[in-house]
Amino acid sequence: MMSSKSPLRLGAGEQLLTGWGRTRPSLAKVMPVSTVEQVQQCIKAAGPRGVLARGLGRSYGDAAQSGGASVLDLTAMSTIALNASTGSVRVGAGASIHDLLLATVPAGFFVPVTAGTRMVTVGGAIAADIHGKNHHVEGSFGNHVSEIQLVDGRGEPQSLTPDDPQTRERFWATVGGMGLTGVMTEATFQMLPITSSMMSVDTERCSDLDDVMTRMIERDSQYRYSVAWIDSVSATGRGILTRGDHAAVDQLPAAKRAAALDYGPKALASAPGLIPGGLLNKFTVRAFNEAWFRKAPKREQGALQPISEFFHPLDFVQDWNRVYGPGGFVQYQFVVPDEASEVIGAALRKLQSVGAPSFLTVLKRFGAANPAPLSFPQSGWTLAADVPAGIPGLAVALDELDELVANSGGRLYLAKDSRQSPEMFVRTYPLLTQWQRTRDQMDPKSIFKSDLARRLSL
Amino acid sequence: MNDALGDPQSVLVLGGTSEIALATVRALPRNRLKRVVLAGRPSPARDAAIAALTGAGIQGVSAIDFEAKNTAEHAVLIDQVFDVGDIDIVLLAFGILGSQDEGEANPDLAVEVATTNYTGAVSVGLRVAARLKGQGHGSLVVFSSVAGDRARRSNFIYGSTKAGLDAFAQGLGDALHGSGANVLVVRPGMVRTKMTTGMPEAPMTTDPEVVAKIVVAGLRKGKNTVYAPGPLRYVMTALKALPRPVFRRLPQ
Numbered sequence: 001m002m003s004s005k006s007p008l009r010l011g012a013g014e015q016l017l018t019g020w021g022r023t024r025p026s027l028a029k030v031m032p033v034s035t036v037e038q039v040q041q042c043i044k045a046a047g048p049r050g051v052l053a054r055g056l057g058r059s060y061g062d063a064a065q066s067g068g069a070s071v072l073d074l075t076a077m078s079t080i081a082l083n084a085s086t087g088s089v090r091v092g093a094g095a096s097i098h099d100l101l102l103a104t105v106p107a108g109f110f111v112p113v114t115a116g117t118r119m120v121t122v123g124g125a126i127a128a129d130i131h132g133k134n135h136h137v138e139g140s141f142g143n144h145v146s147e148i149q150l151v152d153g154r155g156e157p158q159s160l161t162p163d164d165p166q167t168r169e170r171f172w173a174t175v176g177g178m179g180l181t182g183v184m185t186e187a188t189f190q191m192l193p194i195t196s197s198m199m200s201v202d203t204e205r206c207s208d209l210d211d212v213m214t215r216m217i218e219r220d221s222q223y224r225y226s227v228a229w230i231d232s233v234s235a236t237g238r239g240i241l242t243r244g245d246h247a248a249v250d251q252l253p254a255a256k257r258a259a260a261l262d263y264g265p266k267a268l269a270s271a272p273g274l275i276p277g278g279l280l281n282k283f284t285v286r287a288f289n290e291a292w293f294r295k296a297p298k299r300e301q302g303a304l305q306p307i308s309e310f311f312h313p314l315d316f317v318q319d320w321n322r323v324y325g326p327g328g329f330v331q332y333q334f335v336v337p338d339e340a341s342e343v344i345g346a347a348l349r350k351l352q353s354v355g356a357p358s359f360l361t362v363l364k365r366f367g368a369a370n371p372a373p374l375s376f377p378q379s380g381w382t383l384a385a386d387v388p389a390g391i392p393g394l395a396v397a398l399d400e401l402d403e404l405v406a407n408s409g410g411r412l413y414l415a416k417d418s419r420q421s422p423e424m425f426v427r428t429y430p431l432l433t434q435w436q437r438t439r440d441q442m443d444p445k446s447i448f449k450s451d452l453a454r455r456l457s458l
Numbered sequence: 459m460n461d462a463l464g465d466p467q468s469v470l471v472l473g474g475t476s477e478i479a480l481a482t483v484r485a486l487p488r489n490r491l492k493r494v495v496l497a498g499r500p501s502p503a504r505d506a507a508i509a510a511l512t513g514a515g516i517q518g519v520s521a522i523d524f525e526a527k528n529t530a531e532h533a534v535l536i537d538q539v540f541d542v543g544d545i546d547i548v549l550l551a552f553g554i555l556g557s558q559d560e561g562e563a564n565p566d567l568a569v570e571v572a573t574t575n576y577t578g579a580v581s582v583g584l585r586v587a588a589r590l591k592g593q594g595h596g597s598l599v600v601f602s603s604v605a606g607d608r609a610r611r612s613n614f615i616y617g618s619t620k621a622g623l624d625a626f627a628q629g630l631g632d633a634l635h636g637s638g639a640n641v642l643v644v645r646p647g648m649v650r651t652k653m654t655t656g657m658p659e660a661p662m663t664t665d666p667e668v669v670a671k672i673v674v675a676g677l678r679k680g681k682n683t684v685y686a687p688g689p690l691r692y693v694m695t696a697l698k699a700l701p702r703p704v705f706r707r708l709p710q
Contacts, residue, residue: 007588008633016638023462027594027638049593061462067544067594067638330462395463399489418462421490451595454544455461 017065020058020321022328023389023418026067026451028052034076036149036157039183042070043447044155050449053183055121056096059128060331061418062451063178069449072183074123082107087191088146093123093184098265105263105307109191110246112144116362117314118265123184128415129176129375131382133225133311136367140377141189142175143370149186150174153443158182162371173438176375178414180453181442194246196260199225199310201244203300205293209237209345213381216241216365225310230348231289232361232385233282237348239363240296247304265308265315285357292359314360324388332398333384333413335366335377340408344383347401354397356387373431373438376413384416395419414452425456460595464678465490466546470539472582473552474498474521475507477651478601481666482549484514485674492517495539497524498552526552526578527570536585540593547677548586548598550579550627553619555653561615568615575619580626587630590639597677598634599642600627604685607645607694611706631682642676644669645694646686662690 016025033039043051049068055075057064065071074094080103081090087109091100097111097118104110115130124130126148131140138144148160148171160171174181202223206212212228220226223243230239249260297303314320321329332351336343344363351358362384369378387394402424405411411428412420426432436458452458460466465487471479474496483494494516498504504521511519524535539545553575561568583598590596605613606620624643631641648654648663669686676684685691697705 006633008584008591008630008637010637014637016636021462024460024464024595025638027591068592069594328462389462389464395465395487395489398463419465455467 017054017057017071018328019061019064019418021060021330021389021418022321022324022326023330024062024328024451026062026065028066028069028071030054030071030073032073032076036151036185039072039074039151039185040155040157042072043151043153043183046070046447050447051183052448052450053093053123053127053179055094055124055127056119058115058117058120058124059415060329061414061416062455063128063415063417064124064450066450066453074183074185075121077185080104082109082191084109087193088188089191090186090188091122092186093126093149094121096121097125101263101265101307104191105194105197106261108194108261110194110307112138112190112192113141114311116312118308118312119315122187123179126175126184126187127177127179128413129370129372129377130415131364131366131377133227133364135377136220136226136365137224139367139370140176140375142172142372142375145171145175145187145189147188148174148184150182150184152182153445153447157185158442169438170442172370172372173374173435173442175370175372176414177372177435177439178374178452178458179450180448180458181439182448192246194261195249196247196252197263197307198247198252198256198260199244199305199307200247200251201242201300201303201305201310203297203303204241205296205298206239206241207236209239209348212237212239212241212363213341213344216363219243220365226365228363229292230361230363230383231293232348232351232358233286233289234293237345238293240293242310244305244310251302252304263307265306265312282355282357285359288359324386325390327388327390329386329388330394330398330418331384331386331416332401333382333416334401334405334410335380335382335413336405336408336410337378337380340410341381343404343408343410344381346404347383347385350397350401350404351385351387354391354393356385356391356394356397358385358387361385373435374414374429376411376415378411380410382413384413417452420456422455422457425458460546461490467491468493468495468543468545468547470495470497470545470548470586472497472524472548472550472586473526474524475501475503476549476551476553476601478646478649478666478669479549479551480507480511481670482551482599482673483511483516485667485670486547487674488516493543494519495545496521497535497539499523499525526574526582529578529581532582532585536582536589540589544593544596545589546596548590548596550583550586550598550600552578553601555613555616558613558615571615572619572622575616576622576626579623583626583630587634587639587641591634591637593639595638597640597642598627598630599644599673599677600624600630602627602643602645604645604647604690604694608698608705628682640680640682642673642681643683644673644676644686645683645690647690649686662687662693
């Protein structure tokens with residue numbers, strides 16, 4: 001007797017995936033891969049819904065999920081080969097910044113760029129072209145990469161460098177390309193030499209948004225790292241500016257110099273699994289923000305902080321994304337040029353007007369853009385704010401904000417986006433058609449698909 | 459793709475001239491809506507529905523020929539619609555009321571009601587469900603009826619088709635649990651539409667726009683079942699608990 005399997009039953013490896021914001025899950029077949037050959041096989045055997053690589057799922061929206069597709073889990077491809085004499089490192093695409101720091105900080109090296117979490121893979125860091133607190137001087141992650149190993153849409157391995165005219169376009173299409181040009185398997189980039197695992201940090205409390213921005217314009221260039229936290233529920237937009245650099249070993253107290261490169265990051269707590277939706281509201285956020293503002297010293301110079309405290313505050317509470325409850329959240333992050341700095345204040349007021357409580361609101365100045373057509377950073381100001389997805393009127397308010405951002409020559413960060421319209425995206429990424437041409441050469445059959453790509457008709 | 463805030467990009471209406479379904483399309487958030495497919499018989503009513511939705515400012519409205527009773531054609535039709543692009547929301551809204559008396563006198567007419575309302579829905583519902591699961595996301599909204607909660611003497615032919623449809627849709631929802639796709643069963647009471655024109659109004663009779671609002675809210679919240687109006691849930695719970703001799707004596 002013939003038996004046929006029901007198309008409604010879950011198949012092997014099929015599971016629901018979401019981004020870090022936990023909105024809109026979609027079902028995909030997750031396939032762990034550990035060799036380039038396995039990646040090639042998966043691409044050659046791709047079904048109609050395609051293939052996508054996923055790292056640690058820290059992009060907030062739908063960039064690392066793809067309904068019906070084969071989603072490749074590369075976290076087993078995490079070899080790390082550091083050349084301690086040149087500071088160059090060759091890393092498996094599935095290795096995380098966390099893995100990398102554990103391996104390289106004791107040897108006296110730091111990653112060229114890190115996001116607010118170290119739980120991102122190197123493949124993800126390149127695909128989103130992540131930026132950090134040093135963008136104003138050192139650019140984004142892609143600026144530091146010298147070579148990418150990738151399997152293209154035909155299943156062919158490619159080696160891409162920014163210096164070779166033959167591969168330059170494909171290299172920059174992959175940087176910031178959201179995983180749609182191929183599956184990265186390995187990357188080589190330059191690390192930053194350090195002599196201690198501590199940071200020397202200057203902290204300033206700022207009375208209002210103008211104060212924050214003025215201080216950033218005046219003195220950001222004197223620091224390698226700079227970022228401001230903004231109290232999004234205060235009427236003034238007061239904030240805390242923290243800036244610093246790696247502490248040299250001779251800045252450490254004598255007793256600590258022998259173990260200057262010790263590195264032991266810890267997650268202190270885990271957010272509870274079930275949090276009711278309404279717990280995070282403007283009152284609790286107001287209380288949190290008040291405490292956070294008061295906790296910071298009015299003015300402090302040269303304070304010593306461990307790397308993880310300075311760079312990765314998000315990693316102190318595991319699964320902190322659950323605090324927004326079962327409805328999930330969106331993170332709205334945009335950049336606008338210097339001339340449009342008034343959009344920052346307008347955006348904060350708009351978010352306040354819909355009652356969007358955000359306790360992770362971050363302001364940063366960007367330096368120049370790199371050649372990647374879909375890379376987010378461009379010279380100017382960037383603001384990032386978390387907002388629970390269930391707030392009434394949010395869709396319309398954010399669309400209005402999009403309009404403001406687009407009109408002033410700005411754009412949204414794809415690694416955070418989960419809701420912009422295709423029109424907004426096309427309008428604000430003018431190099432999109434150039435990127436699409438290169439992508440079509442690398443993936444002629446449109447194998448690489450994500451929910452983000454479908455939503456934005458990428 | 460639905461976006462993070464639940465705004466859909468594409469909708470398929472099976473029963474493309476259903477007033478409740480069209481009201482639902484109008485009530486959906488339309489900031490991201492770019493494709494609405496009305497599946498139904500070619501008719502002036504279908505043309506008028508396209509014109510009305512387009513006139514209301516909805517983009518990308520088109521029609522495709524669909525006959526619920528012709529189950530042999532359903533596979534091709536559903537593939538045609540889904541092959542163009544993902545569908546975020548499918549409204550299964552076709553159905554005929556028929557006449558209880560005529561059906562009792564001429565069972566062929568009763569069979570037609572059953573074939574359309576139940577058999578047609580099973581055929582197209584399973585095919586839609588497989589495609590939603592295949593794309594890994596999406597919602598199927600099945601318009602059932604309180605008439606299916608408990609069959610009444612005065613319209614048990616129609617009521618039994620809705621009872622069957624309702625049970626089918628609930629099972630389908632359970633089958634899709636955890637697949638990214640989901641089923642929302644809608645149980646309206648009497649709704650003022652052309653289907654009910656000329657009939658005496660039952661208590662809690664409502665309008666298509668009210669049902670539409672409840673459907674849109676139910677989709678946003680990821681509900682499995684909604685009644686329209688909402689309090690009908692409690693009325694039907696009470697009615698279902700009545701012993702048959704009592705129920706039979708209620709005014710029909």
